[in-house]
Amino acid sequence: MEPTSSTAVSIVIPTHSEKRWTSLTRTIASARAQTHPAAEIVVVVDHNPQMAARVKQEFEGVTVLENAYARGASGNRNTGAFHTRTPFIAFLDDDTVASPSWLAEQLAPFSDPRVVGTGGGIIPAWERIRPQWMPDELLWAVGVSYTGMPTTTSPIRNVWSANMIVRREAFLAVGGFRTGFGKLGDQNRPEDTELCLRMSTANGGYWMYVPHAVIDHEVPAARSxxxxxxxxxxxxxxxxxxxxxxxxxxxxxxxxxxxxxxxxxxxxxxxxxxxxxxxxxxxxxxxxxxxxxxxxxxxxxxxxxxxxxxxxxxxxxxxxxx
Structure with a gap:
């Protein structure tokens, strides 16, 4: 399906280390394979000039930027998002693989102008077998959907930036992600939750969770x-x-x-x-x-x-x- 100008979307993929090169390659491939083609795929490299040069060399047709802010995912995502010009901006992490219908299904709720953003289901791709002691209710700790979240398309307070689409106008109105507030080193500040709350508060809009708009999210052995x-x-x-x-x-x-x-x-x-x-x-x-x-x-x-x-x-x- 060819997107119209009113449903055009850009995909922003933040990355920072060549250790994730293989997974980044899979993420870009899945972004390119969408049934609702993205107008632009933007890869933003976090203060790693050598990696930025390699991405530019090896991924033709992908826009490559370097983080214009302090080190961290928030500034990385903002750099890509502020570059885009489409009505919608989608975010994927560099260790995810989106299903082919991910964009199409997750864009659907935006037919309601009150929706400021959407998120989709995140399925764990375990490097090793899932630990038996891990309860479904704590799967959020490894960055995937957990028991307690809606099982059908429903309003939700916040979604995760690994699988998120925002209405560009609403995103820009609040200044994007709060830079200096996020995951860096041993800090684990919920920058995506904080963004969701600011966006919905700013204009009374709300978020929608689309569980069948799924991505796979790698879970390394170290996180198991x-x-x-x-x-x-x-x-x-x-x-x-x-x-x-x-x-x-x-x-x-x-x-x-x-x-x-x-x-x-x-x-x-x-x-x-x-x-x-x-x-x-x-x-x-x-x-x-x-x-x-x-x-x-x-x-x-x-x-x-x-x-x-x-x-x-x-x-x-x-x-x-x-």
């Missing part, structure tokens, strides 16, 4: 360990507190509270019942993993809260002494 999960949950706890500090005081993290109060307790109960019914003791491990994940996130949130209090106290003391 219990230690990684605990570190990820701890970082998520810190990141959520940081994000809450950027939000208006009357805007609560309702989705997170519902997840903690309903989704996770149900996961513990269901897995304990399954373990007690003889369906496999790995269910008991999954129940224990959920409890450990909650404690890790709470620990991270507590550390970040205390850090914020100390910082506020230090600033107040400096002002008082001046």
């Amino acid at each position: 360990t219990f230690g990684f999960l605990m570190r990820r949950c701890y970082a998520e706890g810190r990141g959520k507190v940081q994000m809450a500090g950027l939000m208006p005081k009357d805007q609560e993290l309702g989705a997170e509270k519902d997840y903690l109060r309903r989704t996770l307790p149900r996961a513990v109960g269901r897995n304990l019942i399954d373990a007690g019914s003889g369906r496999g003791m790995f269910h008991a491990l999954r129940a224990a993993t959920v409890v450990a994940a909650v404690f890790a996130a709470a620990w991270g949130g507590g550390v970040e809260t205390l850090a914020g209090l100390f910082e506020t106290s230090a600033v107040s003391g400096s002002v008082d002494n001046s």
